[in-house]
Amino acid sequence: MSVNDSKETAAKKPSDYSDEERYGRTRALLFALLKWLECEFFGVFIFLSLLALRVVMGRAGDIIFGVLGFITYIMVMADFGFKEGCKARIKNDVRGDNVKRGFGVLLGAVSIVPPLLTLGVLGLSYAGAVPSAVLPFKALNSGLWGIINLFVGDMEIAHLHPAVFAVYPVLQLILAAVTAGAFSVGFNNEDLETRLMYRKSK
Numbered sequence: 001m002s003v004n005d006s007k008e009t010a011a012k013k014p015s016d017y018s019d020e021e022r023y024g025r026t027r028a029l030l031f032a033l034l035k036w037l038e039c040e041f042f043g044v045f046i047f048l049s050l051l052a053l054r055v056v057m058g059r060a061g062d063i064i065f066g067v068l069g070f071i072t073y074i075m076v077m078a079d080f081g082f083k084e085g086c087k088a089r090i091k092n093d094v095r096g097d098n099v100k101r102g103f104g105v106l107l108g109a110v111s112i113v114p115p116l117l118t119l120g121v122l123g124l125s126y127a128g129a130v131p132s133a134v135l136p137f138k139a140l141n142s143g144l145w146g147i148i149n150l151f152v153g154d155m156e157i158a159h160l161h162p163a164v165f166a167v168y169p170v171l172q173l174i175l176a177a178v179t180a181g182a183f184s185v186g187f188n189n190e191d192l193e194t195r196l197m198y199r200k201s202k
Contacts, residue, residue: 022095023091023092023095025099028084032111033111033113035076036114038076039073040140040142040143042076043069043142043144046072047069047143062146063147063150065149066144068146070147072143073144074175077182078179078181081179082185084104084183085182085183087186088183088186088187099187101187104179104182104184104187107183108175108179109176111175112172112175112176121133126165132155132157133157134154138155144168147167151164
């Protein structure tokens with residue numbers, strides 16, 4: 001390697017996340033906060049694909065619609081949590097960082113802040129403090145539109161069943177738990193495919 005090549009290499013800044021010395025905790029938290037946008041991206045496609053299902057099947061269509069949407073959200077958050085867990089493990093093993101396994105819990109908690117804020121606005125609307133927020137709530141939870149329809153089939157806040165304020169947080173807590181669990185799997189470098197195959201062979 002020439003002297004010029006050495007200088008160029010030394011002057012080179014990290015080109016991607018894997019070149020950074022430490023695990024980007026702030027970046028990961030920001031991504032977790034914005035992850036609901038990715039969920040909504042897929043949610044809109046589910047909404048457009050399955051909206052007719054409700055017209056044809058009514059309440060059963062809502063259930064199918066909602067379950068598929070929720071499964072999609074789970075997959076998005078599991079993928080995010082697993083990848084972040086792998087990154088954290090690599091930084092610990094290769095770069096000597098000290099990321100804790102519990103950081104996945106924080107990622108999960110941060111990821112559900114935006115959707116819970118939409119529920120808060122819906123609560124204000126239900127209390128009469130602000131105009132009806134049913135449409136914005138459904139629009140910002142497109143993948144869960146079918147589940148929300150079970151509690152309010154139209155856009156009238158007066159028709160909203162208060163049980164949504166119990167069910168919706170549970171769904172979000174499940175997503176937070178999935179994120180934290182997937183982070184732990186990636187952090188522990190657990191090869192689930194190998195483990196499943198081993199159990200099958202036994």
